[in-house]
Amino acid sequence: MGYTKAWLNYKRSDSIRFPFDALRVGAGGTIMERAAGELALAAGEIAGTALRRIADIAETEQDGSKGKGVISLEVPEDADAPDGAGAFRISLEEGVLRIQGGDESGVLYGVFELIRLMQTASPNLSRLLSGKLILEKKPSNPLRMLNHWDNLDGSIERGYAGNSFFFEKERLLLGERTRDYARLAASAGINAVVINNVNVRGAATWLITERYLPQLAALSQLFGEYGIALYLSLNFAAPMELAGLDTCDPLDERVQEFWKRKMLEVYAAVPDLGGFLVKADSEGRPGPFTYGRNHADGANMLAEAVSPYGGKIIWRCFVYNCSQDWRDRKTDRARAGYDNFMPLDGRFSDNVILQIKNGPMDFQVREPVSPLFSGLRATNQMLEVQAAQEYTGQQRHLCYLVPMWKEILDFKTYAGGEDGAAADTVADIVSGRLYEQTDCGMAAVANTGNDENWTGHDLAAANFYGFGRLAFDTGLSAEEIAREWIACTFGTNAEIMKVLLPMLMDSWSIYESYTSPLGIGWMVNPSHHYGPNVDGYEYDRWGTYHRSDCHGMGVDRTTEGTGYTAQYNEPNASMYEAMETCPEELLLFFHHVPYQYRLKSGKTLIQHIYDSHFEGAMRAQEMLEQFRRLDKFLEPEVYERIRARLKHQSDHSKEWRDRINTYYFRMSGIPDEKGRTIY
Numbered sequence: 001m002g003y004t005k006a007w008l009n010y011k012r013s014d015s016i017r018f019p020f021d022a023l024r025v026g027a028g029g030t031i032m033e034r035a036a037g038e039l040a041l042a043a044g045e046i047a048g049t050a051l052r053r054i055a056d057i058a059e060t061e062q063d064g065s066k067g068k069g070v071i072s073l074e075v076p077e078d079a080d081a082p083d084g085a086g087a088f089r090i091s092l093e094e095g096v097l098r099i100q101g102g103d104e105s106g107v108l109y110g111v112f113e114l115i116r117l118m119q120t121a122s123p124n125l126s127r128l129l130s131g132k133l134i135l136e137k138k139p140s141n142p143l144r145m146l147n148h149w150d151n152l153d154g155s156i157e158r159g160y161a162g163n164s165f166f167f168e169k170e171r172l173l174l175g176e177r178t179r180d181y182a183r184l185a186a187s188a189g190i191n192a193v194v195i196n197n198v199n200v201r202g203a204a205t206w207l208i209t210e211r212y213l214p215q216l217a218a219l220s221q222l223f224g225e226y227g228i229a230l231y232l233s234l235n236f237a238a239p240m241e242l243a244g245l246d247t248c249d250p251l252d253e254r255v256q257e258f259w260k261r262k263m264l265e266v267y268a269a270v271p272d273l274g275g276f277l278v279k280a281d282s283e284g285r286p287g288p289f290t291y292g293r294n295h296a297d298g299a300n301m302l303a304e305a306v307s308p309y310g311g312k313i314i315w316r317c318f319v320y321n322c323s324q325d326w327r328d329r330k331t332d333r334a335r336a337g338y339d340n341f342m343p344l345d346g347r348f349s350d351n352v353i354l355q356i357k358n359g360p361m362d363f364q365v366r367e368p369v370s371p372l373f374s375g376l377r378a379t380n381q382m383l384e385v386q387a388a389q390e391y392t393g394q395q396r397h398l399c400y401l402v403p404m405w406k407e408i409l410d411f412k413t414y415a416g417g418e419d420g421a422a423a424d425t426v427a428d429i430v431s432g433r434l435y436e437q438t439d440c441g442m443a444a445v446a447n448t449g450n451d452e453n454w455t456g457h458d459l460a461a462a463n464f465y466g467f468g469r470l471a472f473d474t475g476l477s478a479e480e481i482a483r484e485w486i487a488c489t490f491g492t493n494a495e496i497m498k499v500l501l502p503m504l505m506d507s508w509s510i511y512e513s514y515t516s517p518l519g520i521g522w523m524v525n526p527s528h529h530y531g532p533n534v535d536g537y538e539y540d541r542w543g544t545y546h547r548s549d550c551h552g553m554g555v556d557r558t559t560e561g562t563g564y565t566a567q568y569n570e571p572n573a574s575m576y577e578a579m580e581t582c583p584e585e586l587l588l589f590f591h592h593v594p595y596q597y598r599l600k601s602g603k604t605l606i607q608h609i610y611d612s613h614f615e616g617a618m619r620a621q622e623m624l625e626q627f628r629r630l631d632k633f634l635e636p637e638v639y640e641r642i643r644a645r646l647k648h649q650s651d652h653s654k655e656w657r658d659r660i661n662t663y664y665f666r667m668s669g670i671p672d673e674k675g676r677t678i679y
């Protein structure tokens with residue numbers, strides 16, 4: 001099946017100034033070559049220029065050809081070189097445009113930056129070419145990672161864009177699509193990729209055996225050409241499943257020996273492997289708890305086995321009791337991450353990174369930031385977000401998630417003290433700035449598949465692109481990223497920007513308002529998690545309740561309730577504790593609130609629920625109407641694909657509206673002040 005070029009869509013532009021015809025590539029390896037190739041491709045397709053390769057800058061003067069100008073790719077060795085891995089500088093010096101990297105990846109990112117300036121017809125391009133601007137960038141986060149939840153049979157857990165392009169029928173796929181994926185990922189700034197599902201079962205356990213190692217070596221090499229490190233998800237019970245041991249106790253010598261030998265074998269075959277991602281003691285996956293050990297015991301044992309090879313163990317903090325009794329009002333899933341991992345702070349090896357989901361529950365449309373970021377001070381931390389839209393419309397509804405991720409990164413933890421003087425946002429922590437760490441960063445559950453447009457919904461590719469760009473530069477705004485993505489994908493037509501930009505920017509708030517406003521969450525159909533079902537998870541074992549009754553709704557997580565608010569530093573703890581100071585968008589996450597409670601708008605809670613759902617569904621319909629203005633501007637298939645999804649969203653948002661409003665009308669008995677139809 002064919003597939004689109006997504007944002008690496010190099011459209012011919014006659015207005016672009018590109019006064020170069022020669023390319024010099026400094027010393028380096030394959031990443032330099034890929035950077036050169038990408039630049040040559042883009043120069044040809046965008047500017048119609050065939051860049052000729054020269055060995056030496058002086059050559060242009062010597063050979064008598066009336067050269068226009070030279071672009072030089074280089075990794076300088078002097079003290080003036082760009083600072084660190086992935087950093088780059090683009091500058092014009094005596095007619096030569098130098099793209100310099102702190103390493104080869106830096107050069108590659110610099111090349112993609114230059115291409116982006118061309119694609120977006122950015123004013124910075126002219127400034128650069130007239131010597132008025134020197135562009136310098138350095139990645140905000142050391143690790144910028146995608147986690148694919150791809151299974152070896154080709155299915156994807158929570159995949160909404162077709163099947164895997166990494167696996168099919170228990171075989172590893174390696175082809176043009178793999179390369180184009182690597183180009184897309186690298187162009188956005190991604191430098192690490194886990195290719196298999198965190199739930200490692202069946203054949204996936206065998207990825208670390210000779211059955212797959214040769215192909216993994218080839219994949220790792222291909223990724224390496226784009227500065228991307230390959231990672232795998234690991235089955236903690238591999239010693240039992242692969243070697244027939246009767247235990248996977250991390251303190252058992254036979255188990256330790258198994259892993260050491262295993263890693264020797266794995267790294268001999270795939271020397272550049274970045275390391276492993278581990279989901280242990282979570283949702284039925286094996287882990288150290290079975291043997292009375294803790295997460296540090298488990299993670300450190302693996303860390304020791306990979307440490308001779310520079311490998312990392314990324315250990316997930318998504319650990320909670322998933323066999324809860326809904327009658328039990330004290331156990332609170334939101335508390336679980338902190339309760340499990342806080343006592344272990346400082347006990348993890350240097351090459352272990354704890355990967356923490358953004359919120360304490362599970363990728364809802366809105367959650368408070370996980371209190372673990374506020375607490376852990378002596379442990380490498382990584383933020384995990386979900387680009388795959390499991391709870392945010394499954395890539396059938398539009399939901400541009402970068403604004404959400406920005407809020408998470410900007411959250412002030414007060415880990416640096418209650419006076420607020422320290423730079424201690426989530427971004428400061430996961431970048432390694434606050435605690436001077438180098439093994440940390442951001443990961444996203446990937447939203448790709450083998451659909452023609454990569455992400456099911458064409459507009460969902462903005463989340464793939466946006467995650468990479470944001471992880472590379474957390475200082476970018478959600479709007480800047482959206483603008484870039486639109487121009488790179490669809491070209492610089494003003495009408496397209498005018499329609500798509502507000503659609504993307506408003507989409508999270510629209511989705512939230514007709515599904516689950518005020519932080520209540522869940523209310524989806526069990527297991528597949530699509531579509532409204534208010535009580536879908538209310539009497540279940542997963543710890544996911546809204547506790548609605550005839551008086552009010554929401555979960556009391558104050559010190560009177562589950563005590564969750566106390567996991568935050570002050571002044572956040574007190575802010576969440578009191579209904580009056582709790583940010584209203586999270587009110588029902590933290591409090592059980594009477595329907596007649598007045599919000600800051602003066603509206604009662606119940607009226608807000610009704611209004612929010614009516615308005616949300618109306619705004620979803622307006623998006624469809626706005627989009628129709630683009631029927632002459634987009635390619636017909638692309639237009640039709642997006643239109644069909646927006647139409648479905650508009651219809652489906654009415655289903656959400658009516659189900660939820662009807663439920664709360666019946667529950668509260670309070671009519672809508674505006675007399676609209678509720679069933």
Ligand code: GCU
Pocket residue numbers: 157158198199279318362390
């Ligand atoms: C969610 C999701 C699961 C996934 C899990 C995880 O619960 O529904 O499919 O396995 O998160 O992050 O491990």
